[in-house]
Amino acid sequence: MTTAATALPLLALRITAGPVELRGITDDLLGPLADLATDIHDPDFMPFSFPWSLTPAPDMPRNVAQYHWSKRASFSPAQWNADFAVFYDGELVGSQGFGTKDYLVTRGGETGSWLGRQFQGRGIGTAMRQVICAFIFDHLDAEYITSSAFHDNPASLAVSRKTGYTDNGTERFNRLGKPAIMRRIILEPANLVRYKHDLTVEGVLEFRKSIGLDQDEEAAEEKAPEK
């Protein structure tokens, strides 16, 4: 049966590793994610380069939904985002994403993530980052993954270090009108610190095709004479 996931295989992608599950963000998850997003950090600290988390609570459902709908609308092999809802022991806890441009050429992209505040500091951020990085290297043939965090975000920098990322320079950002140092970091496959549980992946063949991988095999199959 043709479904929304036929149009966008990301919606049916599921990655499971022990208690961690990453699911493509279907419409039914947008409201619960928006609820979690209303409490990610203290009001006097901004971890994100774009301060979307300051959106007033009544506007958060539209903000979160429009962000994900816009990423769906512009999804193509030339530029795509794979954002996942993260479940831990079956409970929705936050979001983990990977975004890239010209992936077929560059074979790399950038991770980003957040957890509802009540789920922070329990090792879940490290687990979900280790899981997505293993997925991107093992199942999508990536050759590097970058990330970045403001200098005063020790939790995010610790997660990156514990996943195997190394320093890759700094950049000065305009953070809410004041200069702030963004630390850039990079992970190569050999440095990945793997999560203690193996990954089980559903829907990856369709997803690979949707980002332009496996086109040669598909063309070869079409050309092959029928037996």
Ligand SMILES: CC(C)(COP(=O)(O)OP(=O)(O)OC[C@H]1O[C@@H](n2cnc3c(N)ncnc32)[C@H](O)[C@@H]1OP(=O)(O)O)[C@@H](O)C(=O)NCCC(=O)NCCS
């Ligand atoms: C960043 C984030 C995803 C990390 O997830 P998490 O589950 O809280 O992180 P973990 O529990 O896996 O690990 C955090 C590590 O940071 C360390 N840490 C946290 N606060 C720290 C501090 N103030 N100083 C030093 N280290 C700190 C912890 O000790 C832990 O390391 P350890 O296990 O070696 O002790 C989560 O905290 C979050 O959503 N923060 C708000 C949004 C955000 O910053 N997103 C990232 C934007 S770049």
